[in-house]
Amino acid sequence: MSVTSPPSDWHRSLAAAIRDPHVLLKSLGLSADLLPAARDAGELFPLMVPTSFRDRMESGNPNDPLLRQVLPIVEEHAESPGFVVDAVGDSASKRAPGLLHKYHGRALLVTTGSCAVHCRYCFRRSYPYHEEPRTLDDWAPAFDVLHEDTSIREIILSGGDPLMLTEVRLDDLLTRCEAVPHLSRVRIHSRLPIVLPDRVNQELIDRLRASRLTPIMVVHANHPHEIVDDCAESLRELVESGITTLNQAVLLKGVNDSVDALAGLSERLVDLGVIPYYLHQLDRVRGAAHFEVSDERALELMAELRRLLPGYAVPQLVREISGELHKVPLV
Ligand code: SF4
Known part of the structure; x- marks a missing residue:
């Protein structure tokens, strides 16, 4: 398959992303009554939605599952016991600026x-990104650790979103990773193939395929309505280029806490050759309590998925617990 998007297209799509709740609500024909709360909660964490993602929402539906993932609402101000700023122990796992190391054999760069x-x-909605490396020189301590620790075989590029890096900066970081002799794989955690599909262009695919490290792309879609049109095409391009592509979803009340949504998500993923990898129980971050689904309900949903889907289409239901040495399966 040929991939024809010039590299600059995704920058234009990013520049056109919606940042004003008024514009989002108006474009979907939704009531201005939602605006004050959206502006208010947007002060905590601003609204940002690419137009491609907005185009997959249903006009006039304030409960659209894609809209619910991105529209700031008043519930984000609620103080809920157990919901904290650093929900997964990122700060305790930092080994150098920008380098998190939680699990055996792999480490993560906050790129x-x-x-x-x-x-x-x-x-990571309240992650202290301002403390992380900005220039290539700032990355030196992280790469010193990576060179010294021969137990690390896989490097995860995360963030934020690592595919937000310019082509030049991404190439620089990949080149530095490739120079660490004991690394054998690079994993990229990105939502851009889902929300800004232009980012999957030939230059990106060529760079990943040219790496001496085995590339693994982990995308993040939560609902089957996300995987249509240009998004489906971007996933198909990744898969057909030979890059192992996995999806991780988050179980979210009012978004995908139904058998239809989860089964539909898995069906669309496997039809495109993407492996449904994880279904995460919500990380208990401050401001997100209204998305939480009980473990009991999550396990009911999993039982139904196992009944409806082939085993390879059933993601693993997991929770990240600060200090644990791996993601914890819920059974
Ligand atoms: S794309 Fe990932 S890192 Fe960025 S806001 Fe969404 S969940 Fe957070």
Whole structure:
């Protein structure tokens, strides 16, 4: 398959992303009554939605599952016991600026604080990105650790969203990773193939395929309505280029806490060759309590998924617990 998008297209799509709740609500024909809360909660974590993602929402539906993921609402101000700023123990796992190390054999680079979409449930919505490296020189201590620790075989590029990096900066970081002799894989955690599909262009695919590290793309879609049109095409391009592509979803009340939504998500993913990898229980980050689904309900949903889907289409239901040595499966 040929991929024809010139590299600059995604920058234009990003520049056109919606940042004003008024514009989002008006474009969907929704009541201005939602605006004050959206502006208010947007002070905590601003609204950001690419137009491609907005185009997949249903006009006139304030409960659209894609809209609910991105529209700031008054519930984000609620103080809920157990919901904290650093929900997954990122600060305790930092080994150098920008380098988190939680699990055996793999480490994670916080490559940027930028994202193309602002997910209201994001576990890093209050992450201190300003403390992380900005220039290439700032990355030196992190790469010193990576060179010294031969137990690390896989590097995860995360953020924020690592595909928000310019082509030049992404190439620089990949080149530095490739120079660490004991690394064998690079994993990219990105929501851009879902929300800003232009980002999956030939230059990106060529760079990843040229790497001496085995590339693994982990995308993040939560609802089957996300995986249509240009998004489906971007996933198909990744898969057909030979890059192992996995999806991780978050179980979200009012978004995908139904058998239809979860089964539909898995069906669309596997039809495109994407492996449904994880279904995460919500990370208990401050401002996101209204998205939480009980463990009991989550397990009921999983039982139904196992009944309806082939085993390879059933994601693993997991929770990240600060200090644990791996994601914890819920059974
Ligand atoms: S794309 Fe990922 S890092 Fe960015 S806001 Fe959404 S969940 Fe958070």
